Amino acid sequence: MQSLTDPSPQPPCPAPFNMAAHVLRHAPRLGDKTALCIVGAAPEVWSYADLHAAVLGTGTGLLRAGVTPGDRVLMRLGNTVDFPLAYLAALAIGAVPVPTAAALTTREVAPMIAALDPRVILSDPDVPCPDDPRSISREDLRAMRALPAADVHMGDADRPGYIIYTSGTSGRPRAVEHAHRAIWARQMMFDGWYGLRADDRVMHAGAFNWTYTLGTGLMDPWTMGATALIPAPGTKATDLPTLMADSGATIFAAAPGVYRQLTRAPVPALPRLRHGLSAGEKLADVTRAAWQDATGTPIFEAYGMSECSTFISASPARPAAPGALGCAQPGRRLALIEGGTPVARGAEGTIAVHRTDPGLMRGYLDAPDETAAKFADDWFLTGDRAVMDAQGQITYLGRDDDMMNAGGFRVSPLEVEQCLTAHPDITGAAAVEVTVKAGASVIAAYYTAAAPLDEDALHRYAEANLARYKQPRLYIHTDALPTGANGKLLRRQLRQRFEENT
Structure with a gap:
């Protein structure tokens, strides 16, 4: 028996189609039902009617700013409700939003702007971004919410919908282009992962401007007609259980690191919570067991990637x-x-997704050869290894390359190394993901230099040049970096060396 699924046919994506319209399809019917509650000391509540009006009003504002269907809209917005409103507004009018991590530095954003040539840049003053005449301020963006509703742009479900960035093995971020149909594919998660119902209250621990939150915490609950709960900016992880209890959360979603933090202290009774969701990196068995013991609820884990979300x-x-x-x-x-x-x-084999999956990317932006190289006939190769048993259960074995995972973000070692080797005193560098204790790993930077460098100074250097999730947590001076006969850096030897010495 082959490691192959043969699913029953799914309903095709409707035509014409619009991703934002699909997400907000229940809004006219639900009206005053709470779509979003930003939970904290002073909760902020958005009804479905409020959400719908703000999205389509913002769409009108973008149209008046010169945005037309197919134009790219770069999003440099922080952890505020502005992020999902602008994202859906751009989709609604047929533009292509490009959400980016607020932690990126100006140096990292500049080449993205050059490659994308966006029509406008939505700019939060607290988020790093080069000065650009195409920028729309956060205040102007907010004023758009009160404008009359824009008409929704319907079209081919396979047309460009949105672009997200992921680190590649080349050491440079890759722009992944998805179609409007991607949201149609996410319905397979409702029963296949979430167990999502219209009466659910889904709390996501992440920020508004993280794609994991955007999908699992916001768009999917809204597509179902459920209520999304997002912690107010600045909320501490230790406060999340109390917020869950007070807000009546029925499903909780977070990265494994959040679950690790929450299980270090007593968790209050969560009588309405049915289960937790985990994605972004592998969940440790010890963390899963600790959460089950503390709350009496299971955690359901998912595997996916920027190119195909979770499947x-x-x-x-x-x-x-x-x-x-x-x-x-x-x-x-x-x-x-x-x-x-x-x-x-x-x-053992490489996890692969069939090219007909509606959630699979359209391709890497302006990189047809790089896109084609990821396919073997009709199969998109993820580069991750696994084993499938007779019942179809899949055991994840790890990556077959040197990609790192930091708090749910995939990070290319080359990108970190390129930054470090630009330091005037570093002659060579290797970035590796190392396990520091059961269920916890960090990025470590091995480097060569004439003498060990001041670690605090290295941390400050990385803070100025790399997003926080890309910054090494450990710096280790070494006399030489291991290489093979062809001169290729052997990062796995460094991981083994670290684990042997800890």
């Missing part, structure tokens, strides 16, 4: 087998590939 997961209807990640979501056609063909059940 393997556990769920209330189909929990993961011991040690396994979960199964292919209903409707997902995937395989474990070796040498271009699916391997037998029980054998």
Whole structure:
């Protein structure tokens, strides 16, 4: 039996289609129902009617600013409700929003602007961004909410919808272009991961301007007609359980690191919570068990990537087998590939998604050769290894390259190394992900220099040139970096060296 799923056909994406219209399809009917509550000391409540009006009003403002269907809208916005409103507004009028991490530095954003040539840049004064005459201020953006509603731009579901950036093995961020149909594919997560219902109150621990929050914490609950709960900016992780209890959260979503923090202290009773969701990096068994013991609720984990969101997961209807990640979501056609063909059940292979999956990217922006290189015939190769058992349960084995994971973000070691080797006193650098204790890993930077450098100064250097999640947490001076016969850096030797010495 092959490591291959053969799902039943799913309803095709409607035509014409618009992603924002799909997300807000219940708004006219739900009216005063709470769509969003920003929970904290002074809760801020948005009804479905408020949300719908603000999105389409902002769409009118963007049209008046000269944005037309197909134009790119770069988003340099912080952890505020402005982020999802602007994102959906751009989609509604047929523009292509480009959400970016607020932690990126001006140096990192500049080449993105050059490559994208956006029509406008939505700028928060607290978020780094080069000065640009195309910028629209946060205040002007907010004023757009009161404008008359824009008409929704309907069109081909396969047309460009949005662009997100992910780090690649080349050491430079890659622009991943998705179609409007991507939101249609996310419905397979409702039963295949979330167990999502219209009466749910879904709390996501992340910030508004994180794509994990944007999808799991906002758009998916709104698509179902549920209520999204987002912690107010500045909320401490230790305050989340109390907020969950006070707001009646029924589902909680977070990265594994948040669960680790929450299980270090007593958790109050959460009588309405049914379960937790985890994604972004591998969840440690010890963390899963600690949460179960503290709350009496399970955590359902999911695997995905920027190119295809999540498509393997556990769920209330189909929990993961011991040690396994979960199964292919209903409707997902995937395989474990070796040498271009699916391997037998029980054998190791590379996780691959069929090119017909509606959630699969359109491709890397302006990089057809790089896009084609990720496919083996009809299969998109993720580069991650796994094993599938006879029941379809998938056990994740890890990456087959040197990509790192920092707090749920994939980080290329080359990008970190290129920054460090620009330091005047560093002659060579290697960035690796190392395990510092069970369930916890960080980015470590090995470097060569005439003498060990001041670690505080290295941290300050990284803070000025790299987003926080890319910054090494450890700096280790070494006399030489290990290389192979062809001169290629052997990062795995450094990981082994670290683990042998800890």
